[in-house]
Amino acid sequence: MQNKSFSDFKSHAQDIVQTDIIEAESLLLSHQWSQLQQTIETIRQKIKQSGLWAPHLPQDIGGQGLTVSQLGEFSAILGQSPLGHVCFGCQAPDAGNAELLHLYADDRIKKQFLIPLASGAIRSCFAMTEPAMAGSNPTRLGASAELKDGHWHINGHKWFTTGADGADFAIIMAVTEPKAAKHQQASMIIVPTDTPGYSLVRNISVMGSEGDGYFSHGEVKFTDVKVPQHNLLGQRGDGFLMAQQRLGPGRIQHCMRWIGIARRCFDIMCRHVKQRHITDTQTLAQQPVIQVKIADSYAAIEAAQHLVQATAERIDKEGYAAARHAISMIKFHTAQMLQQVMNHAIQALGGLGVTDDTVLSFFYREERAARIYDGPDEVHQLSLAKQLLAKFD
Amino acid sequence: MQNKSFSDFKSHAQDIVQTDIIEAESLLLSHQWSQLQQTIETIRQKIKQSGLWAPHLPQDIGGQGLTVSQLGEFSAILGQSPLGHVCFGCQAPDAGNAELLHLYADDRIKKQFLIPLASGAIRSCFAMTEPAMAGSNPTRLGASAELKDGHWHINGHKWFTTGADGADFAIIMAVTEPKAAKHQQASMIIVPTDTPGYSLVRNISVMGSEGDGYFSHGEVKFTDVKVPQHNLLGQRGDGFLMAQQRLGPGRIQHCMRWIGIARRCFDIMCRHVKQRHITDTQTLAQQPVIQVKIADSYAAIEAAQHLVQATAERIDKEGYAAARHAISMIKFHTAQMLQQVMNHAIQALGGLGVTDDTVLSFFYREERAARIYDGPDEVHQLSLAKQLLAKFD
Amino acid sequence: MQNKSFSDFKSHAQDIVQTDIIEAESLLLSHQWSQLQQTIETIRQKIKQSGLWAPHLPQDIGGQGLTVSQLGEFSAILGQSPLGHVCFGCQAPDAGNAELLHLYADDRIKKQFLIPLASGAIRSCFAMTEPAMAGSNPTRLGASAELKDGHWHINGHKWFTTGADGADFAIIMAVTEPKAAKHQQASMIIVPTDTPGYSLVRNISVMGSEGDGYFSHGEVKFTDVKVPQHNLLGQRGDGFLMAQQRLGPGRIQHCMRWIGIARRCFDIMCRHVKQRHITDTQTLAQQPVIQVKIADSYAAIEAAQHLVQATAERIDKEGYAAARHAISMIKFHTAQMLQQVMNHAIQALGGLGVTDDTVLSFFYREERAARIYDGPDEVHQLSLAKQLLAKFD
């Protein structure tokens, strides 16, 4: 996409976020799930008509074909609302799943699953994390799939399967090659959720709420699930490799989404302190202890944004492999920045900050996990350090 | 109470917390309010029979008459569970309200409200904070009460009126002397919640949940509410003075409750990392990045506990006035310690930490406000500094 | 300068820093001032011959005419050594003074002072800060200059007059318009250091050392000093305006210099931990607690560098006024990053880190002041916040 048109593209999206999408947040904050779903559908129609749908997908399957760095900028716009990505059709895990299908599925699967997924007609989930295994070591998997008579026989216990509630199919990560090297044991297999033996045990209650649909994290069991051999994505044993490829771009988008969240929190904080009187003539905005929070938040957001944007541009130029250490770096740096900014904003809002009268407390709850999902800070810190230290031999 | 018997007293309470009370937490975490209420009642019976009920109240109204420092130690035990204080009959705001009635109410009011409140037969709330006024300046109040024909005519808009849902009476803080000096304008007046003009607008949704009963924060309106003159507590214009006296001991108990919370989070963290394998032979407990969190948390908790305990002992010896700056100091120091420890614990638990499968995420959500209620950190920091600097003239 | 040639330019400078300049540091660390001065002269000759001298100055007075952003990148290279800027002829305060003379001096002054200053033949100092006045409010000045009979009669007491020891002239900031508005009272006047009444009271002992020459901070008195009227730079009362203009680019260069320092500290830290054994088979580099410091340091440096570079590019495009808030932002953000990285590096080196066997402890001592000079963090934080909040009216 050309710079000129991308600039229009962004400003169009910004308008929709500022008007329609932020308006709809109150339905999310008050857990009015069915009304929320309807409202999202309405907004999605508008977005599709505006030619902004699925910015992450190639144009041949109905997307906008943005580059990594464009998608990053775009993600910061959508991230301002928890509904942004959902409305534009690029919410996790559907976004990543669609990329997987686009790259690795055969035509039959593409027709059956990718086309309706890309258009928002169906939903999906990604079953990787397991309750019995530490997420910080993704190569430890209990789930297994055995190929017998042209079918995969799958058993496993997963959780944090985001959006399992309402998903039409799952992509499960399971060990198919138990005797291979540690990183070559797992494969990805598509499991329609109406397959016998698949069950959504519960929507896990996370930070006080079980959520619903897109806004839920499932605990899922696969008990002697049987799917055809061609439901395998890519090659046997390539699961980790594909997961890395899937998570790489996803991390840029997470980071930019977090920057969008941080900007929104910053905005709410600034607006609040400007109008909040502590005496007849003084507002919170005039208090130095508040001003320091505002200055620190701003500097932290700006620094993180430049860092993520530079990483995205590097990926566009040199590919993911070259930017691997940079991706680890932005993952923990941006997540920590976000937590700091959310925390400052809540403190500046006082009692109002912990209520659901603003979106702040939603972000504060939901995005504590930013420092945990897709690898906790500590895993990325150690990984980055090892890569950096290797240059000093 | 003698040291020997207090030691038994504490160990008895610890047993009840560890067995009955922690067992009941799942009802709170899953919002099963009516079952929770029944379970609390059962536990309360046991506690009453054990002679541990209402540790904060004088013995003549059915309490245990602990000193400030004993009550502090006790509060750290109860604080390990969000249900601890409720089960022992010393939950906010009833605890503070009972103290107010004990000190300032006439016999009629005591009979009508204090006796049933002390026994847990009725509940109460304390209506001070207002949505239109910054909590950091408590002398700014919009609520007013005018004495006409032997009755107080009250108007006001309050929120964060904890436990308003189900309360039998409110104590409202309202301006009765608009022309007096800033700190002598307000008075406290008892308003039965069935008085015409009193209405609970809503349970505010806080951190994603409207809660229920004890576990709720109300938005309350007083519209031309009329109560008898003798519903005034203490003297006209003494509202702030009484609020300070009410909050002083309350802050010790908050701080010790937070220490109890921090110890519980520490405990959950240590147990988790000991059993969580990241390889077949390695647990999280063996990871230095986890060990640093554990060491830092422990040192921070211990330091805060000694600081709060020393402040409590000073109050017992020298009274509140002498310890005023120390109370400001422990308020922000302990609240910040708590946030840090909760945060470490969540990070150490990873995905599990943000679920409601442990009590961690409840504490993380609910106690973010520890740095806000009863005066935000910043207010206490500035107050402490001014008192300290005054000595350098 | 073209990108291609600037790339060569930088790599040439990097070579000189890595070889000649770092080699000379031991003379600085062991206070061998006269040998150090000789060595600097030798390196300067090489730099002049290489066409790299005075990168900050316009080409018409012997400099290299770099843009703001090029100069920033260059400053990060030179900053790796405390001798970098001195050897390349762009050390404070001579660099800023030369810019002032270039912009505001008449031809006579330029000939007398600018030409030899630009070539490194003479040195200068800038007398602004006063011991009796808080540096955080630069408009408070005790120094005064009165115009009588075609001469300025100057009285004042200054300190932190960097490089006063050995300077041939000072530029003093003094009040010439005591009745004007606060920001229009001061002017800049050139005072040759052999003028009667000028005295260097002492080299202030800073962090344990009085230093020498370039590496010193003077306390200076002006007692009935008399200089010709044309020694005024610019217009009467324009002192603050000119100081802002002088400090604006200086801040970019300070920030990039600090990034150079941080990179050097990072480098020393990484090299040390790779070779430092703690058992026969384990090095410090394999310790996760060290790895976390390395990862955090790297991310912080990268983020700060992108932030400063973006600010420099903005100045090149839009001018200083447009970037005023960004300059405040990078001033405190980068200085804090530097302190954090230096601190991590010292901790990683252990006992060696506090010795003068590496340059770390020199940076640690000297650059604590980075968070103070040119406006303490707090001044820039409040200034930034006010500018940001003004947009929320």
Added chain:
Amino acid sequence: MQNKSFSDFKSHAQDIVQTDIIEAESLLLSHQWSQLQQTIETIRQKIKQSGLWAPHLPQDIGGQGLTVSQLGEFSAILGQSPLGHVCFGCQAPDAGNAELLHLYADDRIKKQFLIPLASGAIRSCFAMTEPAMAGSNPTRLGASAELKDGHWHINGHKWFTTGADGADFAIIMAVTEPKAAKHQQASMIIVPTDTPGYSLVRNISVMGSEGDGYFSHGEVKFTDVKVPQHNLLGQRGDGFLMAQQRLGPGRIQHCMRWIGIARRCFDIMCRHVKQRHITDTQTLAQQPVIQVKIADSYAAIEAAQHLVQATAERIDKEGYAAARHAISMIKFHTAQMLQQVMNHAIQALGGLGVTDDTVLSFFYREERAARIYDGPDEVHQLSLAKQLLAKFD
């Protein structure tokens, strides 16, 4: 010592610190070593006459026989000045060495070395740390001592041998049992510094200065040094055990000394901001950003003091072994508190803070090492965590 008399004892010491000792600091800050030494001698005479000399030593060798917790309190008083411990005869490493000799030396050695050391007539040093070995693993030692013909033949290379400059004897830690278990290989041996083969290579330049005498850290070589067999302290192979016993009480005193330093820095900060005007009517003390530093510093100091004092009291009651984890805890907690307070104080003083016109910058430089010597923070954090986690099996 009784409480009453200990109270007088402390107040007497406080007077001497506030008057004589602080007065003498300027000699230290300006490196006037010989005058400093004379002044110290004069003050020592006064202290001896006041019956305050050597508070750490038993009364039978001329000390005051304080308990661990009394000594802690006393150390906080002396710590207010870098000269405090030296003047009272309880400076490291002489204090610890005297304790070693008292416990482990035979009568001949006691007479020759302990008596004059206790009285301040001679000085000593303790040679443990080695440049080639990471201090974080004290069991790695290169120094060796072999018993041949009734003499120890010693070879080794040590550094950070505090006070080697001027010491009359060294206690060296050397491997005497190379085949024993890791913690039972080393022994302690007395080496008079006039023994052939002993050489003080240099006073290491630390934080910009080589120091002198008490205020120096030596690099020391032992080349085929030969001393009599009875110069062994305690039993062969008990070196680590004895070092632990020596360091245990030393850590309490270090921590309390740091608290003294922190209080002094706090005091300097408060006095400065009260008198520093930033406008005609406003002082720094009225600035909220300064007030926050003051409040945070105060709370941190108080918390640390209570923690250390509680640990000291526990040692008095239960002995060192019971308090082992608490000693690790206070070591890193107090050292980190100190760094934070020193840093706040410097920032509050601005430019003045980095000069040697106050003692702040001396403390800032010298006590960066508080987080390193006697075990870096990280070592104590990991050690504490392991001890704590062991209870969760």
